[in-house]
Amino acid sequence: MAMLYDCLGINERGHLTIGGLDTVSLAREYGTPLYVMDEDYIRRNCRIYKKAVEKFFGGGSFPLYASKALSFKHIYRIMNEEDMGIDVVSSGELYTALSAGFPPHRIYFHGNNKTDADIKYGIESDVGCFAADSREELDCINSTAATLNKKQKAILRVSPGINPQTHRKIITGSVDSKFGSAIITGQALELVKYALSLKSVDFAGIHCHIGSQIFENETYFETAEIMIKFIADIKGETGFEIRELNLGGGFGVRYIEEHPQIDYAAMIGALAKRIDALCAAYNIKRPEIKLEPGRSIVAASGITLYTVGSVKEITGYKNYVSVDGGMTDNPRYALYSSPCTAVIAGRAGEKPDYRCTVAGRCCESGDLLAENIKIQPCSRGDILAVLVTGAYNYSMASNYNRIPRPPVIMVSGGKPFTAVRRETFDDIVRCDM
Ligand SMILES: *Cc1c(COP(=O)(O)O)cnc(C)c1O
Numbered sequence: 134m135a136m137l138y139d140c141l142g143i144n145e146r147g148h149l150t151i152g153g154l155d156t157v158s159l160a161r162e163y164g165t166p167l168y169v170m171d172e173d174y175i176r177r178n179c180r181i182y183k184k185a186v187e188k189f190f191g192g193g194s195f196p197l198y199a200s201k202a203l204s205f206k207h208i209y210r211i212m213n214e215e216d217m218g219i220d221v222v223s224s225g226e227l228y229t230a231l232s233a234g235f236p237p238h239r240i241y242f243h244g245n246n247k248t249d250a251d252i253k254y255g256i257e258s259d260v261g262c263f264a265a266d267s268r269e270e271l272d273c274i275n276s277t278a279a280t281l282n283k284k285q286k287a288i289l290r291v292s293p294g295i296n297p298q299t300h301r302k303i304i305t306g307s308v309d310s311k312f313g314s315a316i317i318t319g320q321a322l323e324l325v326k327y328a329l330s331l332k333s334v335d336f337a338g339i340h341c342h343i344g345s346q347i348f349e350n351e352t353y354f355e356t357a358e359i360m361i362k363f364i365a366d367i368k369g370e371t372g373f374e375i376r377e378l379n380l381g382g383g384f385g386v387r388y389i390e391e392h393p394q395i396d397y398a399a400m401i402g403a404l405a406k407r408i409d410a411l412c413a414a415y416n417i418k419r420p421e422i423k424l425e426p427g428r429s430i431v432a433a434s435g436i437t438l439y440t441v442g443s444v445k446e447i448t449g450y451k452n453y454v455s456v457d458g459g460m461t462d463n464p465r466y467a468l469y470s471s472p473c474t475a476v477i478a479g480r481a482g483e484k485p486d487y488r489c490t491v492a493g494r495c496c497e498s499g500d501l502l503a504e505n506i507k508i509q510p511c512s513r514g515d516i517l518a519v520l521v522t523g524a525y526n527y528s529m530a531s532n533y534n535r536i537p538r539p540p541v542i543m544v545s546g547g548k549p550f551t552a553v554r555r556e557t558f559d560d561i562v563r564c565d566m
Contacts, residue, residue, distance in 0.1 A: 136481070137387060137474060137520055138433045140174040149481035149518050151436055152544035156478040159549065160438045160516045163542055166458030167438040168527055170552070172211060172545040174434040175523070178397075179215035182426055185398040189405035190422040197241055199382045199427030200226055202524040207543065207552040208431075209233035218261070220425050224251045231258060241379075241423075243290075243340075245312050252277050256285055263287040264340045264379070266313060271328050278333035286335040288379060289314070289328055291321040293359040295343045297352045297383070300469045306343030306356070306381075313341065316363050325367055336373075338420060339363065342381025345428060346471075348393055350400055354407045356380060361408065365415035379423035380404075386432040388521045389472045397429060428524040435523025437463060437539070438478065441515045442494070452489040454508070456517050459493010460500040461536045463519065463526045467499050475502070477509040478516040485509050491517065495534050527553070535561050 136142060142150040149156045152171040159169055182196040197218035200208065209230045212219050218239040221227045230240060237259040244251070245266045252273045255263060265271045265287045278285040290313035295306045305312050314321040321339075328336040343356055357380065364375045387394050401424070412419045439456035446452045460467045475491055477483075485507040493500040502519055511517065530538045537556035542549050 136476075137390070138174070140171040140434060141436070141520065143481045147480060147482040149436075149476055149478040153547045154544055154549060156436070156438055156518055157516050159542065160440070160478065162549075163540065163551075164555070165438050165440045165516065166456070166462050166539040168435060168462070168522065168539055168541045168553075169438060169549075170431070170435040170523055170541060170543050172434070172543045175208075175211060175431055176215055178426075178430045178434070179212070179217050181397055182401070182424065182430070183215065183217065185401040186422070186424060189402050190408075190419075193421035194423065197239075197379075197423055197425045198430050199425045200230065201528055202427030203431040203435075203526075204229055204528050205541065205553050206233040207541075209235040218423070220264075221260075224248075224254050227251075227255060227258065227260065237261065241425075245290075247273075249273055249277070256281055256283060261286060262337065264290050265328070266290045268324060268327060271324065271331060271334065275331040275333045284333055284335045286337050287328065288338045288340045288377060289321070289324055289336070290340045290342075291316055291360075291363065293341050293343065293356050293363075295352065295356050295359070297344045297347045298349065299344050299346045299383075300471070302469055303345040304343070305345075306341055316359065321363065322366065322370060325373075326371060329371060329373055338375045338377030338379065340379035340381065340423075342425065343383060345383045346385050347383045348385035348395065350403055353380065353400075353404055357404065357408050358411055361411040361415055361417065364420065365417050368417060374418060375420050377423065378420040379425065382425040382427050382429070384426050384429040386428050386521065386524070388432075389474050395429070397426070430524075432521050432524035435521070435526065437519045437522040437526065439517045439519070441477075441511050441513055441517050444489075444512055451505075452487070453492050454489045454511060454517065455492045455494065456502070457494055458536075458539065459495050459502060460497065460531075461493070461495060461533050462530045462539055463493075463502060463522060464529050464531070465525055466501050466503060467497075468529075473503050473506075473522075474520045475506060475508050476518050476520070477511045478518045480509040480511075480515075481518075483509045487511070491519075495536070532556075532561060537561060 292313040540555040541553040
């Protein structure tokens with residue numbers, strides 16, 4: 134039976150495997166809830182992006198891993214070894230990356246409201262580039278860089294006014310978005326001119342990120358057209374040729390059988406063709422292209438293992454399968470109603486014909502992992518695996534209800550190791566006075 138991705142499988146005992154390892158044994162060894170990630174699969178995805186961006190966009194162009202999708206020290210070591218750039222959206226992510234030895238010149242600092250302290254820390258740390266979101270940020274970058282006797286590279290986040298087909302909470306490039314400055318209102322052009330006037334800012338280009346979980350190439354083509362037309366307008370208005378165009382991330386990931394599986398290399402190839410044609414049509418030199426995949430690098434490599442606690446059948450209504458985790462380790466259903474695939478790890482080869490809602494253990498009715506899905510029949514003590522949890526799970530985890538965060542176990546070359554240890558109750562009270 135196909136299990137969405139080839140890092141997952143079913144062994145001779147009928148158990149779900151990840152990176153070749155038996156998930157029932159992993160749950161027994163490390164306890165639940167448990168994040169398990171296939172490191173080799175993450176590296177494979179990095180190489181797909183890296184090769185495609187270099188092949189289709191050439192020198193100077195490279196992919197940045199959007200590290201908010203999954204952030205801890207070991208991820209940054211992997212990204213460094215794979216020669217990826219990264220983007221960070223906070224001083225905390227920057228600190229984590231630097232602690233893991235990630236080279237600062239390949240770091241982009243994003244976010245819609247960087248504080249003075251964020252900007253100072255970023256410039257002092259020699260981050261490669263800021264994506265400035267507002268006039269206030271440009272001012273702060275300029276004055277801080279001047280004080281530190283530096284010239285800081287920055288690009289400007291603009292909003293192309295695109296509304297992709299995705300959940301409204303993950304649309305980020307519409308005109309009325311909190312992110313960036315709108316092109317259509319003329320504010321983006323004003324800010325570009327302003328950035329060019331700043332002595333301690335090395336203004337290099339423009340950035341957009343239109344949203345997440347986007348499956349249609351056409352959406353990226355439209356975005357590219359708006360951005361390249363804007364680059365031509367900037368050239369016409371100021372004579373300045375943008376060196377760098379950063380198109381953000383958002384590439385869709387298959388969470389359920391019904392989702393398409395995107396060929397990211399082919400998508401990048403098609404995008405490159407469009408960009409070349411657009412640059413020719415608008416008579417500009419093709420800028421360096423940056424892409425920022427987050428979800429599509431790490432999502433498919435991860436699963437979460439839980440222990441089933443109860444199976445509650447409300448006759449005539451519905452069935453609840455409750456597990457020992459929930460919105461504290463995976464808030465995606467509570468936030469975005471996102472669909473997922475789940476299996477009973479010890480019976481993964483059997484027909485999933487038990488219809489149920491999978492509930493977490495928090496004191497919230499909204500603490501659900503999935504509604505109305507089909508899994509194998511189960512009872513207390515069985516291991517339930519939620520698939521495709523590598524992105525926006527661990528990085529969004531909380532201690533609500535004072536529940537300790539699960540560990541992250543990585544698998545590489547068929548061997549498991551602890552990348553993040555399980556939180557203890559002492560960790561939970563660490564900051565309490
Ligand atoms: C979140 C984000 C990304 C990554 O989005 P994915 O959907 O995870 O690929 C890239 N760039 C920026 C600026 C972001 O905020």
